[in-house]
């Protein structure tokens with residue numbers, strides 16, 4: 768298995784809540800998903816590392832450094848989207864432009880997430896500005912499965928099995944990635 772050590776980065780934390788809409792705070796949603804993904808990865812022979820384990824303010828360079836020191840095979844940054852225009856919704860996944868494996872991972876993850884969530888497919892996006900894509904020495908992806916600011920996406924988020932099903936989809940994508948690498 769080429770991609771076995773997975774660094775999970777729950778976006779934001781502590782003083783930085785990320786997107787806030789009503790009772791929903793992105794930092795909490797990201798952490799909940801990260802914790803579930805961590806457990807599922809452990810149970811499926813992957814080797815996960817959780818970069819933020821509680822409601823902590825952890826800077827981006829510290830997150831990247833932790834993953835680099837641990838020699839992660841893949842860095843997965845978990846976020847949820849937001850927009851002033853409350854009708855904006857859908858699923859998107861980012862990778863660094865020159866990372867072939869990052870792009871392959873993003874593509875597989877995006878396929879699984881759009882099939883699961885049935886929110887509009889906003890596609891995979893190449894981005895050289897996000898710190899955690901730019902400064903990670905290993906392939907990296909940044910996920911934005913849904914918009915916290917959109918009512919329809921919120922309804923999907925509130926489904927009881929949201930976190931477990933998204934985690935399962937991510938593992939399916941990782942399994943596929945390991946087959947093609």
Ligand SMILES: [Zn+2]
Pocket residue numbers: 778779785786793846847
């Ligand atoms: Zn975010």
